[in-house]
Amino acid sequence: MTLTKVGAAIRFQKLRMLVLSREGRVARQIGANLECLGVNHQAHAATLAECASELLARETEVVVAEIHSDYSDGLMLPGLLRELNATGRLKRIPHVLWTGEAAGQVDGSISGFQDSVADALAPQAWDHTLNGVSVSALVSHARLALAVGIQVQIAPDSRLESLEAGLGNLLDLPRVAQPVHTPSASRSIPTEDDVVSALTSGDGLRVVFQPQYDLVSRAVVGAEVLIRWKHTRYGEIPPAVLIPMVNRLGLDLLLFSYIEKRAIETLLALDKAGIDIPLAVNASAKTICTPGLAERLAGKMKRAGLPARRLKIELTEEFTSVDELSLSASLTALRGRGIQVSLDDFGAGSATLALLSQMPFDEMKIDGTLVRAVALTPASREIIAGTVALARLFNLRLVTEGIEDETTIALLCQLGCRVGQGYALARPMESADFMSSTAIAQALEAHLPA
CATH class of the missing domain: 3.40.50.280 (Cobalamin-binding domain)
Known part of the structure; x- marks a missing residue:
């Protein structure tokens, strides 16, 4: 040797x-x-x-x-x-x-x-x-x-x-720093029984709200409702852990029901405060294709005395296994009842041009990966500019996700993006903070339409 x-x-x-x-x-x-x-x-x-x-x-x-x-x-x-x-x-x-x-x-x-x-x-x-x-x-x-x-x-x-x-x-090579986990979470994660118990009892579950802003006026024009779970033993459980477990157990509709109930409660509170903005709830294609979902949601909004347009359903990326004909029918039924539908994470995974051209949507959201790269690569800027033109062609509202600095906001405004969300604007807020935030007050003063 x-x-x-x-x-x-x-x-x-x-x-x-x-x-x-x-x-x-x-x-x-x-x-x-x-x-x-x-x-x-x-x-x-x-x-x-x-x-x-x-x-x-x-x-x-x-x-x-x-x-x-x-x-x-x-x-x-x-x-x-x-x-x-x-x-x-x-x-x-x-x-x-x-x-x-x-x-x-x-x-x-x-x-x-x-x-x-x-x-x-x-x-x-x-x-x-x-x-x-x-x-x-x-x-x-x-x-x-x-x-x-x-x-x-x-x-x-x-x-x-x-x-x-x-x-x-x-x-x-230097080893890349890994996320720090708490000692209890570093070796274990919640079991499937823990997930079932949380969803059936609501223990440890709550929702937070990430506002969406007009990038020019900085007025709040909407918000996304996000799930959070604090386990008694393991602490805060990341959605990246919770959601796959929920989907694997077939409990996606149960989780959606929990979130939409809190969303409607918050819409009622906003309405009493004179704030007319929509709230968006994420849903998989499997959930959206649940028989009677459009009728049930529209009925809940009507009984609450709220216009259906104030509730928005965001189609998440995990939809490849669902029959496209059923999905199209379900999206059309939601829109027919006045509920807005949004295509989440456009530009990532399966959120393709083919889907956009075949399915009825009111809104599309640009994936945060593209947005975070807009200041770094000309290709990302060109893609976002093309997406802005595409949204105009299909007569869709456009929301940009993952905005993390002021430079990105300025570039997005130059490219024609009007509405966005991200840490540079606001992190997800607890309900009380969301209701009392200065940004919400700005939305009220501006009397912006939904």
Whole structure:
């Protein structure tokens, strides 16, 4: 063994690694090369589900993931790591090393975040693929992963030298700081029984309100109603943990019912104060397609003496499994009863142009990821400008989410965005704070229409 290989063996021998590959042959090849590099602690997973089990069972420092055009698990891995980290059950977020067989000559390892390396490769990278997946697309995806705290490197092949270079680069990187979890939440999350108990009893549940502002006058013109859950043992439970559990248990309609009841109660209080603004409640397509939902909501608003237009339903992104014909009918029924419908997170996930062109909406909301990048990339500004034009074409109101600084507000106004929400304007407020805030008073003075 050469001195170089001896040095690598010493450096990597304590690494705990996981190989994510559907092909046993590929996994064995990667595993053998890792052994040559001195890696003594490694496991293999063929699917994301197996990968999640391994990561929760033992601390892992690096996941080597196969990239292939007809095997998406490697691409989905950063998203899985983000979700697992949100639960507080990961001791650390593993680094990721993507590998495959490159078409075209790519030397060394490709950084997913270092602009100097990525830019140096840019003229050639567009023509390279890793098992059919564009290298330039992988670099962009790696940058997105870094934005949520996941370090990624790309090895052009699974040979010894490539793996060594990729691992070396990963170990040289500073580990991204992870969210701090409370001691009680760092090892456990609420059980499904806890979720069922909370939804049936209401214990620990409450709603908060994030105002939406006219970006020019800074008057409040609406608000989004958001769920919060404080567990007696684990403290505040993030919606990213609660909502997937609710959906998995099939309790989405029960949660929606809790939120819409509080929304209508708050609308009554606003009405008594002479404040005419709508409140928006998030709903999955499954919830929206519940038989009789439009009639039930319209009936509740009528009995409360409130115009139906004051209630807005935001279609969230999780709708791909629902029949589009049923969804279209349900949205039309809501609008027919005077209830507004909004397309949430436009520009992310499944919120596509096709959906917008096929379904009836009153409003569209630009995803916060695009909004946060508006001051950083010309492409984001062009997309938002195009979305503004699209909203005008479809005669839709437009709301921009995720506004985090004054510079972004100024740029959005230049691009034609009129209404927005985000931390730069106001964080989600408790009910009493929302009702008494100065911004609400401004809305009252301005007598702005809903």
